[in-house]
Amino acid sequence: MHELSIAQGIVDIVGHYVPRARFDTVRCVRVRVGDLAGVVPDSLAFCFTAVTAGTPMAEALLEIERVPYTIRCTDCTSESTTEPGLALCPRCGSIATTIIAGTELQVMTIDVDEETPEHS
Numbered sequence: 001m002h003e004l005s006i007a008q009g010i011v012d013i014v015g016h017y018v019p020r021a022r023f024d025t026v027r028c029v030r031v032r033v034g035d036l037a038g039v040v041p042d043s044l045a046f047c048f049t050a051v052t053a054g055t056p057m058a059e060a061l062l063e064i065e066r067v068p069y070t071i072r073c074t075d076c077t078s079e080s081t082t083e084p085g086l087a088l089c090p091r092c093g094s095i096a097t098t099i100i101a102g103t104e105l106q107v108m109t110i111d112v113d114e115e116t117p118e119h120s
């Protein structure tokens with residue numbers, strides 16, 4: 001499953017910023033998922049729960065912010081959110097458009113509980 005490897009990738013990204021020994025302090029991981037990123041948010045949330053289950057990060061929440069597919073038209077300079085993948089400008093019908101949002105798949109923030117006393 002596609003989302004499973006992405007969820008594993010998110011855990012790996014968290015591992016770049018948070019030492020494994022402090023994985024139990026991770027409260028929330030916020031990701032941005034574009035409509036065109038090819039990811040089903042519900043499925044990603046489910047997979048994140050699955051890959052963190054039984055690990056110190058089991059308590060962490062995955063918060064998914066959806067980013068609508070947005071194009072900018074070169075001809076009429078308008079910006080529109082439209083059907084994912086569609087290049088047609090809904091204002092003037094031009095196809096001289098550029099994707100400006102909607103393909104993201106990014107980890108934005110990682111909330112770590114700083115209050116937890118150090119275990120010695």
Ligand SMILES: [Zn+2]
Pocket residue numbers: 073074075076077078089090091092093094
């Ligand atoms: Zn246009």
